[in-house]
Amino acid sequence: SQKIEQNSEALNIQEGKTATLTCNYTNYSPAYLQWYRQDPGRGPVFLLLIRENEKEKRKERLKVTFDTTLKQSLFHITASQPADSATYLCAYGNNRLAFGKGNQVVVIP
Template sequence: SQKIEQNSEALNIQEGKTATLTCNYTNYSPAYLQWYRQDPGRGPVFLLLIRENEKEKRKERLKVTFDTTLKQSLFHITASQPADSATYLCALPENKLSFGAGTTVTVRA
């Protein structure tokens, strides 16, 4: 069955730096991949979708890449701000949608 792995360690970065999160998957060839943001005590909120034929997608300070050969997506937060502190989840379309466990990002002022 499919397995989705995200950075197991929490990420602590200084304000203004770039945070890079990794999502790796196995036993699957998804047509697209999604990224969600989850704040403590809240439900996930959709951020970005990238399709298998797209190498890169941007939204404001967010950038997502999708390498179907490596079976990996990278999620970048550029010029990070304390307000970016949250847990970020990647999700792939299997059994409707399968989610990774998430990576918690803390941005220090």
């Protein structure tokens, strides 16, 4: 069956450093991967989409890479700030998204 996996352990990081999250998928070759941010008690918010023919995508302090050989996407938050503390979800699917369980980031001032 198709699976999408994110690290279940929270990532604690010092303010100003780069946070890096990993999303791995198996038994599937998605044409797209999406990343979302979710704050406690709220719905996810769309951040970025990366296509399989794009190696890297950037949006402000966010950077996403997509390695179809490793079946992996990396999500980077550069110059992290306490306001970046949240859970980040990766998702794939063409017509219906399947989500990873999310990876919590805590930015320590």
